[in-house]
Amino acid sequence: MVIPLSYSFRSLWTRRLTTFLTAMGMALVVFVFADVLMLAAGLQKTLVQTGSYDNVVCLRKGSTSEVDSAIEKDKAAVIETLPGIATDDKGEQLLAKEVVILITLPKQQGGSSNVTVRGIGRKSLDLRHQARLVQGRMPNFGVPEMVVGSSLVKRFEGLAVGSTLSGNLKNWRVVGIMEAGNTAFSSEIWADADQVMQAFRRPVYSVVIFKLTDADLFDRVRGLIENDPRLTLQAKPEIKFYLEQSEMMAKFLKILGITLTVIFSLGAILGAMITMYAAVANRTREIGTLRALGFQRRAILMSFLIESILLGFIGGLIGLFFAAFMQLVTISTVNFQTFSELAFKFTLTPAIIIESMSFALAMGLAGGILPAFRASRMNIVDAIRAG
Amino acid sequence: MIIFKMILKNAFRHKARTGLTVLAMGIAVLAFGLLRTVITTWFSSIEATSANRLVVRNAISLIFPLPLSYYEKIRHVEGVRLVSYGNWFGGVYINEKNFFANFAVEPRSYLQLYPEFVIPEDQKEDFLRDRRGFLAGRKLVERFGWRIGDVVTLKGTIYPGNWDFVLRAIYRGRTQNIDETQFIFNWQYLNETLKDTMPSMADQVGFFVIGITNPNKAADITDEIDAMFKNSPAETLTETEKAFVMGFISMGDAIIKVIQVVSFVIIVIILAVVANTMAMTTRERIGEYAVLKTLGYSWVSITILIMGETLVITLMGAILGIVLTYPAALGFKQALSTFFPVFNVAPATILLDLCIALVVGVAASLIPARKASSIRIAEGLRRIG
Numbered sequence: 073m074v075i076p077l078s079y080s081f082r083s084l085w086t087r088r089l090t091t092f093l094t095a096m097g098m099a100l101v102v103f104v105f106a107d108v109l110m111l112a113a114g115l116q117k118t119l120v121q122t123g124s125y126d127n128v129v130c131l132r133k134g135s136t137s138e139v140d141s142a143i144e145k146d147k148a149a150v151i152e153t154l155p156g157i158a159t160d161d162k163g164e165q166l167l168a169k170e171v172v173i174l175i176t177l178p179k180q181q182g183g184s185s186n187v188t189v190r191g192i193g194r195k196s197l198d199l200r201h202q203a204r205l206v207q208g209r210m211p212n213f214g215v216p217e218m219v220v221g222s223s224l225v226k227r228f229e230g231l232a233v234g235s236t237l238s239g240n241l242k243n244w245r246v247v248g249i250m251e252a253g254n255t256a257f258s259s260e261i262w263a264d265a266d267q268v269m270q271a272f273r274r275p276v277y278s279v280v281i282f283k284l285t286d287a288d289l290f291d292r293v294r295g296l297i298e299n300d301p302r303l304t305l306q307a308k309p310e311i312k313f314y315l316e317q318s319e320m321m322a323k324f325l326k327i328l329g330i331t332l333t334v335i336f337s338l339g340a341i342l343g344a345m346i347t348m349y350a351a352v353a354n355r356t357r358e359i360g361t362l363r364a365l366g367f368q369r370r371a372i373l374m375s376f377l378i379e380s381i382l383l384g385f386i387g388g389l390i391g392l393f394f395a396a397f398m399q400l401v402t403i404s405t406v407n408f409q410t411f412s413e414l415a416f417k418f419t420l421t422p423a424i425i426i427e428s429m430s431f432a433l434a435m436g437l438a439g440g441i442l443p444a445f446r447a448s449r450m451n452i453v454d455a456i457r458a459g
Numbered sequence: 460m461i462i463f464k465m466i467l468k469n470a471f472r473h474k475a476r477t478g479l480t481v482l483a484m485g486i487a488v489l490a491f492g493l494l495r496t497v498i499t500t501w502f503s504s505i506e507a508t509s510a511n512r513l514v515v516r517n518a519i520s521l522i523f524p525l526p527l528s529y530y531e532k533i534r535h536v537e538g539v540r541l542v543s544y545g546n547w548f549g550g551v552y553i554n555e556k557n558f559f560a561n562f563a564v565e566p567r568s569y570l571q572l573y574p575e576f577v578i579p580e581d582q583k584e585d586f587l588r589d590r591r592g593f594l595a596g597r598k599l600v601e602r603f604g605w606r607i608g609d610v611v612t613l614k615g616t617i618y619p620g621n622w623d624f625v626l627r628a629i630y631r632g633r634t635q636n637i638d639e640t641q642f643i644f645n646w647q648y649l650n651e652t653l654k655d656t657m658p659s660m661a662d663q664v665g666f667f668v669i670g671i672t673n674p675n676k677a678a679d680i681t682d683e684i685d686a687m688f689k690n691s692p693a694e695t696l697t698e699t700e701k702a703f704v705m706g707f708i709s710m711g712d713a714i715i716k717v718i719q720v721v722s723f724v725i726i727v728i729i730l731a732v733v734a735n736t737m738a739m740t741t742r743e744r745i746g747e748y749a750v751l752k753t754l755g756y757s758w759v760s761i762t763i764l765i766m767g768e769t770l771v772i773t774l775m776g777a778i779l780g781i782v783l784t785y786p787a788a789l790g791f792k793q794a795l796s797t798f799f800p801v802f803n804v805a806p807a808t809i810l811l812d813l814c815i816a817l818v819v820g821v822a823a824s825l826i827p828a829r830k831a832s833s834i835r836i837a838e839g840l841r842r843i844g
Contacts (some may be wrong), residue, residue: 094731097728104721132550173519175519183706328497340732343728346735346739348484349475
């Protein structure tokens with residue numbers, strides 16, 4: 073015989089304050105747990121979406137980011153002769169020779185930060201299907217004009233369309249704003265590569281990016297690039313390249329997040345344990361009565377376990393409810409691997425919902441298991457006699 | 460006095476419950492202490508800066524160099540005592556996971572500017588004499604098990620190729636907040652090699668460090684240097700060392716803010732747990748409070764009774780947490796040594812832990828104490844049974 077589920081529900085309802093406080097403790101733990109996962113997922117999503125699976129990035133051998141890479145013009149010309157590079161309908165190669173530098177710009181809330189300036193080629197936009205113009209127009213080639221990523225406009229001074237910058241970008245006009253979804257390009261400034269090279273006196277490109285006619289050709293093309301003694305370059309699939317850029321930050325978030333949630337959840341499990349022990353102690357007579365009515369030990373055990381899992385369930389729901397609102401928040405920080413600003417959002421995925429709920433239920437179970445055993449092992453006569 | 464005896468007796472009546480609550484409190488204090496330490500560590504590099512040092516770099520951003528020819532010009536600015544210079548090298552040891560700071564500096568002047576690097580005299584001489592020698596922090600040397608005389612190869616990211624160095628000297632920090640994981644080598648080695656391989660990158664420095672005689676003159680010197688190179692191909696940005704370091708630190712602003720928020724969430728969690736324990740305890744004892752009231756105890760005494768019991772529990776938890784913080788910080792340090800070269804628990808953190816115990820103790824007992832002290836005697840007595 074099984075004790076009806078409504079018994080567990082009503083028991084929780086009777087001790088509303090205690091139930092609420094315990095569930096709140098768990099809710100906060102689930103909230104933190106979900107947030108950390110959401111942050112890591114957001115970072116990952118941003119960088120994975122920045123890359124395209126059939127794009128190839130060429131960097132100088134040994135370089136780890138675009139900024140510390142350098143490709144001389146003659147080497148870039150060699151890459152153009154490689155087989156397997158896709159062409160557009162006009163028959164032009166989908167290949168861009170780009171120069172990437174960092175500049176310091178003042179932030180709106182005070183202070184300053186590093187912003188990536190990408191000197192682009194004519195095909196750069198075609199290679200990045202994620203980027204599109206939302207205001208103004210793309211910069212013309214041969215003049216000092218630039219287009220600014222949408223997440224920069226909100227955070228940095230003087231980047232509205234029509235404004236001009238100072239310093240080395242003196243007289244450079246912002247002519248447009250581009251939106252590139254959750255990608256790193258939303259945090260970049262784009263301008264004509266030749267103009268950028270001139271303004272910053274940089275005679276070399278940073279990277280060469282091209283699209284393959286077929287992603288399977290990558291290994292062959294890489295062989296051609298990396299084995300050519302003239303080049304001393306390395307080639308990477310764009311997706312892999314951007315993933316590697318976030319490795320350190322992802323590791324940091326992961327370690328911090330795991331440490332926190334483990335410690336926090338111990339606190340919440342203890343909270344649930346206290347509540348369930350008290351529930352058992354207060355209901356000694358009730359338990360005795362149930363046993364006298366013929367309910368088995370196992371039924372009592374199940375009933376109390378269900379009650380504490382229910383507590384975890386409520387906590388999980390509340391925690392996830394508040395975590396969902398965190399999706400409205402955008403975190404912007406400097407990626408220490410590339411040294412440039414990167415904006416990313418808390419991202420709630422179905423996997424995180426499932427993980428958080430399982431975590432909440434597990435906390436409830438862990439907190440309830442010992443008290444439930446105590447309840448099930450009570451002696452009928454003693455229990456009924458208890459005051 | 461009897462009230463204190465009652466507080467203690469009450470606190471240990473439900474041994475299991477009290478034990479669990481103390482444990483939960485201890486864990487919360489531990490988590491809070493670790494988070495605080497992360498935050499103080501983040502800012503600790505500021506304390507290690509000196510008001511007597513200025514840093515000059517390219518005004519566009521850190522990745523652009525300055526010509527070495529600025530050296531003589533800066534040296535002759537009034538109030539400048541000593542000038543050193545260097546480049547961020549950005550070399551990788553075996554693979555990227557072994558990250559540590561490594562740069563090339565003009566060694567003699569650099570060590571004069573940074574007396575907080577304590578080096579045995581004979582090692583220092585060896586380091587200055589050997590162009591391919593390098594100086595490393597004690598912790599870095601321990602991490603990789605290097606010995607004096609060992610050859611260490613770094614793979615260049617900014618300067619291509621494999622670079623061999625010989626460990627000649629090991630430094631210790633004069634104070635605890637000095638980063639002991641740096642890798643420093645002779646700028647001449649870098650520059651001479653570049654002259655052969657990449658002449659366009661030679662004779663360029665990433666930063667100048669300036670020692671000044673009077674920190675009050677810092678603003679004037681800063682202005683004078685920047686004015687000197689205004690409208691030149693490489694304009695400079697001169698800052699105090701503190702402002703320079705601050706610039707790096709503020710890059711991680713967003714993450715630090717998240718950690719700050721989370722460290723307060725933990726207090727709310729523990730408040731919920733302790734408040735719950737006290738709510739349950741007082742509900743069970745409501746009859747006793749009625750009896751105490753009958754005996755003439757005022758609502759003040761009953762409040763003291765409940766608040767005292769809560770404080771006993773939270774303070775015990777805090778002490779447990781504080782004791783656990785130290786070994787935990789040690790483990791944390793080992794796991795995250797690449798991110799936090801220095802990771803010390805600050806005394807202020809311990810003080811804050813105790814304050815939290817007080818605040819949580821008082822806050823958690825407010826509602827239960829109000830309930831217990833406002834109960835009407837007859838009603839309270841009736842609840843028994």
